Amino acid sequence: MTFAIDVRGINKHFGDKHVVKDLALQVKQGEIFGFLGPNGSGKTTSIRMICGLLTPDSGAGTCLGYDVLNDSVEIKKHVGYMTQKFSLWDDLTIAENLDFVARMFGMKDRKPAVAAALEELGLTARRNQLAGTLSGGWKQRLALASCLLHRPKLLLLDEPTAGVDPKARRDFWEEIHRLSAAGITILVSTHYMDEAERCHRLAYIAYGNLLASGTGSEIVAAQNLTTWIVTGLHAHRHVEGLRELPGVEQVTTFGTTLHVSGNDAELLGLAIEQYGRNHELLIARGAPSLEDAFIHLMRDARDQFE
C-alpha cells in the first residue's frame, strides 16, 4: 500500500504556542480521509504544512512521495488546496480566475482546460461575471474547480462546506466521491458528523494532538463506550439528573432523545435502569454513534490538556 501522505513527528510552534504536536498521519492513495477536531485544534496548520505553505519545526515524511520539509515546490505542483475562506480574486471574473490559476501552475493546455472547467461547472454563460458576486455555494464550486484545474493527485479541502446549504453540500460530496473513484486522494477537514461518516477513514485532532484515527467504526469501538438511548416527551428535563448518575460520562441531546454514554457498562446500566423506572422514561441500549465517540474524545482531551 502506498501512502499519498505519510508524515511522522510533525511539530509546529507559533511563538510559544505549540500548535501541532508530534502529528503522525497516513493517508492511503485514493481514499477520502476526514480530518476532525474542535476549532483551533491545529487542523488548518496541519493541512498547510502538508501542502508546503508552512514549514514544520520538526518532523519527517512524504507527501506524494516528495519530502515534506524540502520539496514543497514539487508538492505544490501536484496538490490542490482549497482554503477555508474563499480565496479567489473577487475583482476578477470567473474565467479570469481560472485562467490565472492555470497560468500559475504553468499549464500548457490552459485554454481548453479552463473552457472544460467552465463547462463542467455550468458557468460558461456566466464566465464574465465577477467572482465576488457569486453566492456562497457557487463560490465553493468555483474554488473546487480552480484547485482541480491542474489535475492534482491530492486534494486538501479545509472545511469546504462551511456556510453552504444542505443541497449544495450533498452535491459537493457526490463530486468528492467521484473524484476519489477517479483515483484522487482527498484530505478533508470538517465539523459535520454526516460528512465524517462519508469519509473512508478519519483522524481526530485536539489541542494539537492526534487522538484517534481509523475508520469510523474503529474509532467508535476504540472509545469502548456504552450508550443508552433515553426517550420521552420531557426527556430533556432529565439531562442534569442523568449526568449525576454513577457511570455516566456524557449526556447528549438529540431532539426528544438523549444519548447517555459511559465507559463502565455495568455501572452505567444499573444506574440508568433504576433512573428510568423512577422517572417513567423509555430506556434502551443503543449503539454509540460517531458523534458520541467524538464528544467523548473531546472531553477526554480537555481533561488531559487543559
Add this chain to the structure above:
Amino acid sequence: MKSANIFIRHFRRLSWHRWLGIVIKEFIQLKRDRLTFGMILGIPIIQLMIFGFAINSDPKHLPTVVLLHESSPFTRDYIAAMKNSGYFDLVGSVTTEREAEELLARGEVQFVVTFPQDFQRALIRGEHPAILVQADATDPVAAGGALSVLNRLGNEVFAADLPGFHPPLPGGLIELRVHKRYNPEGITAYNIVPGLIGVILTMTMVLMTGLAMTRERERGTFENLLATPATPLEVMTGKIVPYILIGLIQVTVILLAARWIFHVPMLGSLALLYAVVLLFICANLTLGITFSSIAQNQLQAMQMTFFFFLPSMLLSGFMFPFRGMPEWAQVIGNALPLTHFLQLVRGILLKGNGPELLWSHTWPLFLFIAVVLGVGLKTFRRTLD
C-alpha cells in the same frame, strides 16, 4: 420644523453609556494597533526634529574649490576670509577649468572661485581685477546667502591689505563676476518641476505597491497565491510591472508640462532621463512591495508610506537646500532615493550631464534596491509562518 423634531428625537435617544462604550472601544483598538499608535507619537517628533534642526534655508559650509592662476598673499587672504565667513568650505583646488566644470556638473561643489593671472599686480595698480565665481544655481535658494556675503568680502579684505588706497576706488578694488550656472535667472520652477517628478513618483509608487500585496493578504487571496508553485521573486516582480508602466506615464505627463507650460530647459538626453527614471521607479517599487509584505493591513502600509514620504520631502533637497542641513540629516538624506534622483534629474535636464557624470548618484540607487529587495524577499516567506 420637521427637521428640528427629528433632531430632538435623535437627541433624546442619546445614551451616555453607549457613547462611552464607543469611546472606550475606540481607545482599546487604537492601543492594539501598535503601528498607528507609534505613528501618532512618532510623526510629530520627527517633524519637530526635521523642521527644528535640519531645515535651514540659509545654508552655510558650502563646498567650494578654487582655481588659482596665481598664488599671492592677496589670494590667500581672500580665501581665508571666505572660510571665516562660514559660508564656504574649501574642499580643494583645481588646476584646469575642465576639472572645475566637472565638479560643478556632478554637483560635488557649489562654487568655483577663479583668480586670474596677474591678480596681485592688477590689484595694486588699482585696475580692479575680476574674481570669477561660478555657482551651481540649479537650486537658486541654496547659493543666495553665500553670494551676497562674497560681494561684501572682497572689498573689506583688500581694503585692509592695502591701507594706502583709502578712500576706496569708485566701484571697489576688485570686480566680482558671478556666473549663476544652469539657471542664470534663478527661476524656482526650473528646480521644482524636475524635482516634482521624483516626489510624485515616490508618493504613488510606494503607496500603490504598498497596498497591492496587503490587499491580497487582507482578502485572503494571498494564501491561494502561496499554494501555487509561484516563487516570491515571481510574485514581487510580477506585481511591480504594471506600476512601472504607470510611473512612466506619470513622468511623461510631468515632462510635457515642464516643457510646454513651465519651459524648463532640457539639455540632456531624454533616453538617459528615462533610464534614470526607471531606476528610481524600481527603487520605490521594491520599497513599496517590501512595506506591503511587512504591513499587516492596508492601513499600516499607508502609514509606512507616509512615514517614508515625510523625510523624503524634507531631507532630500526638494523643499530645502540639502547642504543647509546638519551632517546627521544629510546622512539620512543620502539614504533616501529621492535625494539622488533629484541630483540626477537636475543634472540631466538643467546641466546636460551625460552618463559619465551620473555614476556618483546611480550607485546609491542600485544599493538601495539591492538592500530593500533583500529585506523584502526575506520577509515575504515568513508571511504565513
